Amino acid sequence: MLVNQDTKISVIVPIYNVEKYVEECIHSILGQTYKNLEIILIDDGSTDSSGILCEQLEKKDARVILIRTTNKGVSAARNIGIKKASGKFILFVDSDDYLLKNSIENMAASSREVDLVVGAIIYRNDYKVFKRNQFFLNNQLKDETTEVMLIEEYLHCMSKNMTDPYFGAPYCKLFKASIIKDNGIYFEEGVAFAEDFCFNLKYLQYAERIGKVDLPVYVYRKNLCGSLSRVKYDYHYMTNRWKHLCHEYGKLYMKHSIEDCYEHVVKRAYRYVLNSLVGRERIERQEKILREFASVNLCLNCKENHKILNKEFSLLRSVKLWLLFYNLKCISENTLRIFYRIIQKSVYTLRKG
Numbered sequence: 326m327l328v329n330q331d332t333k334i335s336v337i338v339p340i341y342n343v344e345k346y347v348e349e350c351i352h353s354i355l356g357q358t359y360k361n362l363e364i365i366l367i368d369d370g371s372t373d374s375s376g377i378l379c380e381q382l383e384k385k386d387a388r389v390i391l392i393r394t395t396n397k398g399v400s401a402a403r404n405i406g407i408k409k410a411s412g413k414f415i416l417f418v419d420s421d422d423y424l425l426k427n428s429i430e431n432m433a434a435s436s437r438e439v440d441l442v443v444g445a446i447i448y449r450n451d452y453k454v455f456k457r458n459q460f461f462l463n464n465q466l467k468d469e470t471t472e473v474m475l476i477e478e479y480l481h482c483m484s485k486n487m488t489d490p491y492f493g494a495p496y497c498k499l500f501k502a503s504i505i506k507d508n509g510i511y512f513e514e515g516v517a518f519a520e521d522f523c524f525n526l527k528y529l530q531y532a533e534r535i536g537k538v539d540l541p542v543y544v545y546r547k548n549l550c551g552s553l554s555r556v557k558y559d560y561h562y563m564t565n566r567w568k569h570l571c572h573e574y575g576k577l578y579m580k581h582s583i584e585d586c587y588e589h590v591v592k593r594a595y596r597y598v599l600n601s602l603v604g605r606e607r608i609e610r611q612e613k614i615l616r617e618f619a620s621v622n623l624c625l626n627c628k629e630n631h632k633i634l635n636k637e638f639s640l641l642r643s644v645k646l647w648l649l650f651y652n653l654k655c656i657s658e659n660t661l662r663i664f665y666r667i668i669q670k671s672v673y674t675l676r677k678g
Contacts (some may be wrong), residue, residue: 328613330361330652332436334414334429335502339399340379341369346421346546351389353423359430364389365406375420400520403495407505415502417495423519428542428622432499439473440532442499444542446491451546472537477581479535484578484586492547493522497543504531518566527571530580550630564667569592 336354340347346480354364366389368376376393383389392405414436418424427446432442452676483492489499495512504510532658571594578587 330359330433332414332433333361333363333412334359334416334433334499335363335365335406335410335412336418336429337367337403337410338366338418338420339367339369339402339406340371340375340420341396341399341402342371342373342375343420344371344373344375344378347375347378348382350418350420350423351379353425354418355382355386355388357424357425357429358427358669359433359574362388363410363412365409366391367405369398369402370394375427387447390561397603398514399592400514400516401589404511404514406513407502409655410502413502414500415500415505417500418543419496419545422496423544423546425541426496426546429499431538431540432542435472435536436499437536437537439536441502441528442536443491443540444497445540446497447541447544449544449546474535474537476529476533476535480529480578480583481586484574484589487574487590488597493525494521495521495524496545498525504528507674516566518563521568523573525572530577540642542659564598569596570594581618 338354343350351364354362361639364386365378366383368379368391369609370393376391381392385390390409392409394402399419406417407415414433416429416432429442432444435442437507505528508527508531510531511526512524526651533576571591574590575587578584578590
């Protein structure tokens with residue numbers, strides 16, 4: 326494929342203690358068939374050899390710019406990269422992931438007269454188990470042959486797959502730098518959940534046309550260490566983050582007058598919060614957290630907001646058998662969660678019927 330390479334693309338890579346993977350990541354960018362790149366590496370206070378490896382790569386290729394900073398987190402590192410970027414488009418790459426050889430060329434080929442380009446993802450782990458995300462190849466869009474879609478169509482798909490990295494993650498996407506900078510769109514710093522989703526939602530408020538690449542452009546390496554699982558789950562914090570995420574979704578969907586999609590989002594967010602509580606909190610505590618979630622004006626004065634969530638509360642009332650399980654010490658949390666999900670599935674099946 327021959328693509329005009331006059332347009333500079335800035336690739337932003339936040340780096341923190343990834344000496345095992347960082348060279349593979351950066352070499353995958355340097356080896357792209359699309360050459361007009363500005364590669365911005367932000368070493369976020371690494372304590373391993375990541376910074377030294379980046380220094381060596383900077384000396385070998387003039388396109389590489391290395392910025393060192395104290396450890397402030399991935400969002401702050403990405404924001405530093407945004408401010409430094411001079412390209413027309415911006416691509417985010419995580420330092421333990423990598424690109425396929427023609428990824429940027431394929432995305433650049435779809436970038437004409439669109440505000441965002443999205444490509445497919447390949448998932449892998451250190452045991453080289455691959456799984457391809459083929460969202461656009463699985464009949465989830467009305468017209469699979471369409472290379473460009475309007476924002477409304479994209480948002481309809483997004484509402485049904487709100488936690489899919491294809492929509493929420495900043496990688497696998499080519500952003501217009503002018504939209505980001507002219508509207509002051511940056512990643513939220515100091516938060517531990519949904520900062521990347523919120524960035525995308527803010528960006529989409531200014532996008533009208535989305536280009537899609539039905540080919541893998543990004544290889545995502547799943548974290549096998551389970552570091553997140555070792556962090557104590559703060560239900561109050563996570564519930565507040567879900568509220569904030571729904572608020573951002575609400576602004577976007579109300580702007581385009583597609584309230585039905587927003588209803589999907591609110592219901593799904595509610596269920597994620599509810600699922601996270603089952604077997605981990607007392608019934609009274611669950612009710613309190615869920616009431617707090619429902620009390621927020623998620624839909625920006627939408628009168629249907631409480632009606633939507635009150636319907637969902639009927640599920641909580643339908644499983645009072647939970648109380649029996651709480652009184653039986655031999656029943657594990659996993660058993661309780663499985664029990665709940667069986668009931669949940671049955672209730673929603675009956676509703677659809």
